[in-house]
Amino acid sequence: MDTAETLWADFKRPIANADDYLASLRGRRMNVFFMGERVPEPADHPVIRPSINAMAETFRLASERPELGTVPSEIAREAINRFLHVPINPGDLVAKHEMQRELGRRTGTCFQRCVGLDAIGTCHSVTFDIDAKHGTKYHERFLKFLQRAQAANVVIGGAMTDPKGDRSKAPHQQSDPDLFLRVVKRDDKGIYVSGAKMHQTGAVNSHWLIFMPTMRLTEADRAWSVVGAIRVDAPGLTYVVGRQTNDTRIVDGGAMDAGNAQFAGQESLIVFEDVFVPHEHVFMDGEWEYASSLVERFTTYHRSSYVCKTGLGDVLIGAAASAAEHNGVEAASHIKDKLVEMTHLNETIYSSCMAAAHQSKPVASGAYLNDEMLSNVAKHNVTRFPFEIARLAQDIAGGLVVTMPSEKDLQNNEVGPLIRKFLQGRDGVQVTDRMRILRLIENMTIGRNAVGYLTESLHGAGSPQAQRIQIARGMRLDEKKARARRLAGIVQTGSK
């Protein structure tokens, strides 16, 4: 089997920019399927391509706005893409969140690189902790891996969510042990893992994947307690790209019907069949007692990463304002009031995420971690407010968002002129501009990028109830009860 050395051999030359990144995705031998067909070259697939474009923006931003998209390397040389950087002070997390919002604004969708970024931060500290207790060498291995990734400027994806089967059972209790990813055999070169990961963001567009357990484990789940890094084209991997709302619009209707023709997100089911991982790329192997802190740290990072949705919110607010302008109603008080409400909700999300970054604290490895309570609060707001923002955007836009003819009708000789005549809005507004803005609102509220703006906002980084459980854990009721008793004039006697 391959060694770490040989596995990295293909990445000698660092990826220089967005075009270079696009080139790097071609010619790989991956088992990718979409809608029942094998996809030989994802970068050429019209439905998948917009998700690659969105990922490419992370490189473009690094070129265009290096202060936001990169971090100066400690070891002189080149700046490092911020998506490959472990945060070592609050400012790093603040800058990360500003970058995420900006990429949300640029793409109007999920640019798919945050899971890997947050996996890096998590592995940095968890490997450190395991080593401190067990005398293992995971942290050193991880740093070596990370340096190679930084040098090559590759995209690292993160893979966490297992299929889970019956949710009332632990991994070792499942009727099919593969329902959680696990070590199925091992030799002196490395380990072999089987199972699957679901809802994997941008996996097909990555170069490497870090796989991690998805929940608290027990001793009996030792085989499932595994973290490692693999190439996305490792033998044994199969990808099934999920369907998204209106995914085929770009094909059947064209750019206008797509709403946002350039950018989209991507989620896939990844199946692992005896995938080999050399020891150098194994970062946890049986230390089940660290699964819970790994999951908690990852979600603490990742829940704040949902600040990206405020970038999408910016776009949607702008689109709604444009639609109002096209209709000639931008000065109506109820329209202005709705735009204010959308902004208020959007900035509330932003403030929760930013507070969680500013109030981050270091863990033993020296990495900084967002404030846990605030990060959960931030994400919990993300599970609510984008839905209301989207509703208000549709309110402002009007029903045409869902009843508008296709761009193909516009091109038709018989009905095209009729559409141009009857869809005219305020004088001076081009009918196609009006249609494009309405299609963008459709795209973000009930179309392809509503997947990312709405449903993913609910479930990504943990569903609403997961945040509530964490908030419950952190809410320190005893302290609060003591404060209440004191003000109520209750003389404290003994415990609690």
Added chain:
Amino acid sequence: MDTAETLWADFKRPIANADDYLASLRGRRMNVFFMGERVPEPADHPVIRPSINAMAETFRLASERPELGTVPSEIAREAINRFLHVPINPGDLVAKHEMQRELGRRTGTCFQRCVGLDAIGTCHSVTFDIDAKHGTKYHERFLKFLQRAQAANVVIGGAMTDPKGDRSKAPHQQSDPDLFLRVVKRDDKGIYVSGAKMHQTGAVNSHWLIFMPTMRLTEADRAWSVVGAIRVDAPGLTYVVGRQTNDTRIVDGGAMDAGNAQFAGQESLIVFEDVFVPHEHVFMDGEWEYASSLVERFTTYHRSSYVCKTGLGDVLIGAAASAAEHNGVEAASHIKDKLVEMTHLNETIYSSCMAAAHQSKPVASGAYLNDEMLSNVAKHNVTRFPFEIARLAQDIAGGLVVTMPSEKDLQNNEVGPLIRKFLQGRDGVQVTDRMRILRLIENMTIGRNAVGYLTESLHGAGSPQAQRIQIARGMRLDEKKARARRLAGIVQTGSK
């Protein structure tokens, strides 16, 4: 040109049932376009057909549950389809709303027949009022038309929303006079109308259309003050069916990907070019001062008709409960609590609509009209609660709603077995059942029928602000202020 007599000649034999209705739609010469192509036979178009199926359920219900779907005729003979009946007591409106909820449950979408129904109720009383003042014969004409429609058991659609152009201008002020439908010429046989109607629900699936003005008019808008009935295949009409979210799923992915393969809604842009209407089918012609009461009555009827969405809510609550069951989490307290919340919101809508029916009052013609305040309140709740119900459904369902592979992947020899393995939920649940339920939730919350369940709930029968204006008009602040002053101990002196 045709007379009313000849126009009705094709409808001698009453439509007996759902199959008969389907047959009645074939062989008509209509100019229907969809996605840039002429659709020769809409009933055979895979994307349009589900909307026809939904309309057909209004006939099926009449056969299967005549007590709900029909009204005994006053003139002995056959029962009349309830969609062709003018309500003459509160019980009629109550039964109408129960029918609408049941059709929502049966189809999970907009069955498209309420606009016409509410147009009938509106014309009954407005023609009566005009005649009473002007000595015209509109009411008699209308009754004759309605009797023919009842006898033939045809589908009548209603057409109200004009393109409007610059919304700050009246019809006669628009740079293009066609932006509101108007009379362009007249002769001794009848009138000719030009213009367009937008967002027309189920028009292609109807036999006749009643067109009406869309807002309060002034004397200068006399030419735009016109109401009439036309056959949907009248010369001069062109239909452009609008695109809906995921409309092509049924074609590109198949029944499972469609989520609800059988039923969908339909909205189209209808262009009128010199369409002839014989005098017998003209129900208002220049009486501009009745436009506002026509619009108010129509919206009062139609806003309560949105009780249909509680039928969709029933389906979505059931789907969410099924998804929870498939995941083995139906007993979790937060899941049960979310189902309760969904039900509470759904029944709140129902109660507002039903109260508006029970408290209906007669107008001069003898027709009963829903309580105006309550009908506006009902619709205003419809602009909010389905969005929260949909959010909760997605919350319960999980992220797979938007990341699931296509049915075609399931059929693929390579990845099909992998999907079956990894998408298995609780023991005893078929993977395809699980997938189908998730696709239905997608369909109703971010797919094709979300168009009807969400966006149409916002804008149909008037956007939220339209209800707020009506609520403001009806809120009788003077009475309320008097009550407050009395309790505050303010001695009343003189006026207000």
Added chain:
Amino acid sequence: MDTAETLWADFKRPIANADDYLASLRGRRMNVFFMGERVPEPADHPVIRPSINAMAETFRLASERPELGTVPSEIAREAINRFLHVPINPGDLVAKHEMQRELGRRTGTCFQRCVGLDAIGTCHSVTFDIDAKHGTKYHERFLKFLQRAQAANVVIGGAMTDPKGDRSKAPHQQSDPDLFLRVVKRDDKGIYVSGAKMHQTGAVNSHWLIFMPTMRLTEADRAWSVVGAIRVDAPGLTYVVGRQTNDTRIVDGGAMDAGNAQFAGQESLIVFEDVFVPHEHVFMDGEWEYASSLVERFTTYHRSSYVCKTGLGDVLIGAAASAAEHNGVEAASHIKDKLVEMTHLNETIYSSCMAAAHQSKPVASGAYLNDEMLSNVAKHNVTRFPFEIARLAQDIAGGLVVTMPSEKDLQNNEVGPLIRKFLQGRDGVQVTDRMRILRLIENMTIGRNAVGYLTESLHGAGSPQAQRIQIARGMRLDEKKARARRLAGIVQTGSK
């Protein structure tokens, strides 16, 4: 001990009107306490009197608007006060709710007579059911009691909520058996009951009380399964009137500071010590299996009775509109929009309650009962919307609601003129009118009648969770799941 005959001897002459009612409350020997002191004559106590005034409005309405406040007697003679009438068709419940809203508008508070009214309706049908199964004579006894009450035109209060102690235990499991009211001894004349009832609305202002169990009971709770009627001045009863927010304002500040000087609610703790009940006044005695239906029917009636809060809402909307007018901002779009929102929420509550009345169904005794689902939905909205209406009222009113000087300051020679100078609003508005309206808003949102408008709206007729449990019971998930499966294309195979 007294017999029913002797107990009714004092009520030979029917109460003719509000003044007569006030007179009827004097000279009774009751153990009433308030703020640590025995209250010899509650009608003369300045803090208690406003609650009596509110109750008296139920008589005044009967005189002034008999069509609303009374029901024609079936047995010719005099009309019966509607608060003593068992509803025997939907119209009765509709009229009841209209009466309740009107009394809410007249008093701006809880007029305290609905618990007794709903107890009457409940006992009518539950006694009928018990007799049907057990061959007992409770229904006949109850009808006799009710006829006497109707003839005497007395106020009947209802007493349900026991102290409950440890809420995780049944009555027979409590360390103190008195924590639920129970039969402590019995002889051939009647039974003796001990225990307590909490939060008793208007008890001191009533003539009779019907006591009932508060929850589902088991066979071991037989002694606690008791329903009966007693005079409020029965030996063994003690009343402790609870403190309300700002209850002493009327004393320490005067009428203006009180906000609503005339009307208030009243709740007391009633302790029962060996209170005798003659058999003729016992309506359940050990039939524990009927406790749950008794509670469900009572709450079904009583939850809809919260329609009264829409009358309070009318007052508060009127007060807010007046405050805006005094400030000269009534034309501001955001003010108008808030008044619309308040109205929308208020009418949504109304519509839920009214729908629950219109869709009432008869039970075996012939009494009509509100629709159970809708009644729970209605009350659940009452636990939410008044809080938002109150918040909006304060928003419109401005901070002066909580920072305003006392009426006594206004009367002070030094500062009175300063207050008149600086509290002047728009020209032409009297400063005292402005102050009175602000005090009324204080009264209803953070003062004495906020107790009834807010907190009681939460907990009266059962706290929010109680409604959620009932909604869960009635939401028929199996039917809804079947609808979802059908539309999802799942072929039904056998059961669920």
Added chain:
Amino acid sequence: MDTAETLWADFKRPIANADDYLASLRGRRMNVFFMGERVPEPADHPVIRPSINAMAETFRLASERPELGTVPSEIAREAINRFLHVPINPGDLVAKHEMQRELGRRTGTCFQRCVGLDAIGTCHSVTFDIDAKHGTKYHERFLKFLQRAQAANVVIGGAMTDPKGDRSKAPHQQSDPDLFLRVVKRDDKGIYVSGAKMHQTGAVNSHWLIFMPTMRLTEADRAWSVVGAIRVDAPGLTYVVGRQTNDTRIVDGGAMDAGNAQFAGQESLIVFEDVFVPHEHVFMDGEWEYASSLVERFTTYHRSSYVCKTGLGDVLIGAAASAAEHNGVEAASHIKDKLVEMTHLNETIYSSCMAAAHQSKPVASGAYLNDEMLSNVAKHNVTRFPFEIARLAQDIAGGLVVTMPSEKDLQNNEVGPLIRKFLQGRDGVQVTDRMRILRLIENMTIGRNAVGYLTESLHGAGSPQAQRIQIARGMRLDEKKARARRLAGIVQTGSK
């Protein structure tokens, strides 16, 4: 008239601690009125005293937790109370907000010292800006004043809100020119001001007041464009302390009935009649064009200061949790869920305020100012979430919050034992502890401190609409529209 020198002569010895502060309030000759009576010594007035106690906590905190309550002096010597410190970096604002939350937790009410603190920050930069343009010496004067205040460790209050009269008119347009505070004469020693300030927080408990204009002014309002500092006992000042909900409970019911007997807020109407201000204490005098930036900076500071309400939220959450424990229901899932929701909302407010501090920016004088958008967003959340937190607290607590007997009843020989018997909750819970907690919840949700927790949260630092106007100003729609157009594929042509 007095010079600055003589005015400061009484403050030679710095206030050392809370007791010293209390002593400093005695023996002053102020015209203070409450409920129609002159209050000779406010510190001895039972209703006013709790507000002084709350203010005293700002000194106690400085002694007990100097790292939070003080700032090391730049000029060596003693640390400065943080309430007298101009923030000169983000950390200062962060620490300020932590201090405010802690004081909220300690007092459960408004401790009244933030207006003065935020006035100091505002004057620092606005005087700097005026001087820079006009060559005046306001900044130097202000620094001198501030240094004296810091040395003396006095309490500075801020006075902003004018009576305003007819809100549609500017100061110079009012029929009574005193409705806005203004310069009425001037001599070589100083100026004389007349008018009034309303809703003045803690003024009676302060040593000095800084008065400022309340809104944007025009050139015609030059006389009203005045900022200065005065002693609270300056000749010509009259204070009328406003009534608060349940203010007299502490007198008529006692400590238990008060709910929070120790702490409360305070607001008063201050009337100015020819109050002299020596030139050294005048910080703006006619520079009307700076009124708007003064108001904007003050509100930007002050809106974030509402982070204090999260300290009150902590207390209320703790009280609700205690009440649940007393009832034996703390493990019920719906109770836990409500506590989580309360915490989520409370921490959302916190995060908005903290983000506004962390992202503060310097202005020309070197002072740091909270981020304006985030500060407005923070306060806007404060106008909503405490109301929902309070509703949930009442939901958990149960109806006894508003129906409970007085402490005096508990002390009564006849009913005291009955109350102890029937108000017993879970075994082991003292009845008085249960009652005290419920009284605290009453105090904070519908009692005296609800004034601060709810109504003041709405209107303090500007009513909701004021924040919406600021959010509208800062929402940069043009940028957002540009982003939307780019993603919609609209080719930019020319401007906007």
